């Protein structure tokens with residue numbers, strides 16, 4: 001053991017922890033020529049793999065991938081013996097690494113950091129330890145692990161038991177012999193599931209206390225996968241590169257097969273293949289949609305439950321072991337060796353705490369609501385204060401005496417999971433807000449360590465010595481992390497990913513679920529944009545490019561990426577007929593749209609001939625319902641009843657109103673003002689025929705998207721001028737209301753977000769002569785805006801039309817017309833309409849439907865229902 005550091009020793013960097021992350025961080029910092037002290041509370045290196053010595057402890061990522069990749073010679077020098085290495089072998093590996101690079105000399109073992117505070121004057125951190133050290137450092141790096149602080153046993157009477165007590169996370173080094181003992185295991189997470197079969201081999205009686213059944217699949221451990229070994233042997237660098245740019249941190253095929261649309265045969269074949277393979281990323285990726293679509297998830301979950309039933313002999317026990325309270329994958333699934341089979345042994349019993357909860361631990365055992373058990377030993381496999389526990393334990397004091405724990409009282413807030421505002425020069429390795437526990441940790445650790453080291457090298461080169469994220473960058477990243485989580489099923493589970501396992505811990509989805517690849521790209525983009533969102537200071541001056549690195553909804557970004565990859569010709573380069581055919585072909589491959597009560601097609605009279613319409617009636621019993629006349633988008637040129645069918649269904653199902661979608665005449669065959677006149681005629685017809693359509697007379701609203709919103713807005717002006725019909729409200733989704741293309745949103749969003757400036761020009765050219773483009777019947781914003789129906793205007797952030805929508809809302813208000821605004825944050829012009837594809841659009845459409853309900857009432861009520869919002873600002 002080393003001697004304690006002398007008081008007030010100064011280091012360039014202090015690192016907390018000597019596990020996978022601390023060891024590699026130390027090596028990188030040394031390579032930068034920095035003086036470093038690592039504090040490690042254990043008496044050896046290893047971190048997680050030092051402490052978790054329970055029987056059966058193994059990694060759950062194949063060891064070919066669960067290893068450092070920074071040094072090819074290290075990779076050559078070490079050979080793993082199994083597909084999933086045991087804890088002793090992984091610990092040996094980390095010792096081997098520490099020795100190979102001579103890392104131990106900078107590690108002070110058996111020493112925990114007690115406090116850390118930022119000294120503003122000095123621009124340094126002051127660190128104290130539980131052994132009385134006091135040191136200072138420029139950079140303070142928490143390499144303290146995501147699963148390193150065990151959860152204290154929150155079970156009544158836990159300290160009363162007089163037999164042996166063990167924690168899987170603090171297992172005795174000499175091992176434990178349970179031969180002939182009556183043993184209780186509490187907890188069926190990975191630690192419980194890995195250790196139970198081995199404890200059962202020794203114990204005379206084993207009773208497992210299960211609060212929540214967990215999904216587990218057989219690890220099929222054995223030799224490392226020949227396939228992976230061959231790939232590594234042939235092209236190690238290529239293999240590691242693929243891992244770094246994969247979703248989870250290990251190379252593998254991503255499927256685009258959807259569970260909901262796959263045939264029964266394909267479902268079965270894919271599931272069985274993943275089951276046989278015995279890898280987490282395999283079973284989590286049977287279908288592309290299984291972590292976002294409940295129906296798809298149920299298919300996989302159902303097949304796993306089937307396996308449990310076919311393995312466990314006693315049907316009651318099998319049922320109790322079958323997880324039903326969370327979607328598969330939303331709690332970390334386990335890899336096991338003979339776990340479910342263990343319950344077939346005569347001396348093993350499962351106690352389901354859902355039916356008989358523990359009332360107390362006693363001197364001699366455990367009492368449940370209905371039974372008393374006596375034991376010789378109790379094993380707690382009850383988990384960790386994950387991701388934030390070790391950071392909270394130090395409770396760093398940042399600028400102005402601020403406490404990290406106070407700052408994070410409602411949940412952690414970080415920029416990239418690397419740093420947090422107010423705590424300069426404090427880095428976290430795999431902190432909350434980074435992929436960390438959802439990924440192959442070793443790959444994520446290396447990426448964080450490399451990023452930090454490169455950042456410090458940059459700062460040194462530029463004579464900068466403090467770095468801190470801005471509040472804007474941090475809140476933007478937090479929003480992005482939440483957006484990524486929100487489109488998945490993860491937040492629905494009571495998991496440690498959500499902090500739900502620790503009583504009183506805030507419920508926040510802690511890791512970043514956007515993928516290792518997307519995350520790495522974001523970190524790289526931050527750097528290439530001049531360390532966007534970081535403020536750096538020092539002799540070299542003060543540098544800060546403030547901003548948000550990701551503000552688009554993640555699924556919208558994904559759709560754009562897929563579209564870009566398809567290399568489609570821009571619509572405006574096609575003849576109109578081809579553009580229409582393309583739109584129809586796209587519409588044909590959309591996922592099923594929401595069910596409504598009834599859909600009927602009909603025809604109404606218009607000024608230039610018959611206008612086809614489609615009526616959507618809500619499933620709600622009763623009626624008649626209020627009615628909304630809807631106009632589809634497509635720049636007055638494209639689109640029809642089919643193009644906007646999913647959006648109409650969605651609006652109908654959500655808002656409970658009748659929607660009459662009208663197919664007006666299109667340009668270039670029928671140019672301005674044909675579409676607008678048709679829209680007005682359609683409103684007149686629906687108002688006159690409301691009763692026969694099964695709608696409430698006198699409660700007609702209009703709605704439209706894009707150019708459809710244009711003619712809806714114009715129809716309102718025409719109806720006012722004509723003295724009727726009365727329109728109760730207008731819902732304008734991303735409307736065209738002006739021909740002015742100089743507003744900033746055109747410059748910001750005119751290229752790359754589907755609706756481009758070039759396409760908009762093409763639409764205008766087909767619809768209206770330049771001389772007509774200021775006419776209020778197409779540039780609605782230039783008309784008289786007094787006395788119009790209350791409006792709700794929806795704008796999307798990444799839409800060239802955003803600013804004219806906002807301007808219209810402002811102008812309506814200025815003219816005394818009530819106008820609410822819904823901002824589709826992170827959306828494009830088209831993404832809201834991608835029902836069933838862009839999941840993040842659903843909550844916005846729910847908001848729109850709510851507003852629509854307000855717009856269809858009597859006029860005064862509609863005005864009241866509108867929310868005042870950002871449109872005014």
Ligand code: NA7
Nearest residue numbers: 154155187188189190191192211212332381382383384501
């Ligand atoms: P986990 O996965 O958090 O599992 C802990 C288990 O202990 C889980 O089944 C819990 O049930 C159970 N538990 C926790 N507290 C109690 C109380 N008070 N009473 C009864 N049961 C309780 O931790 P592990 O150590 O197994 O695994 C952690 C990670 O390490 C793992 O995911 C891998 O990544 C490696 P609950 O589900 O909360 O109802």
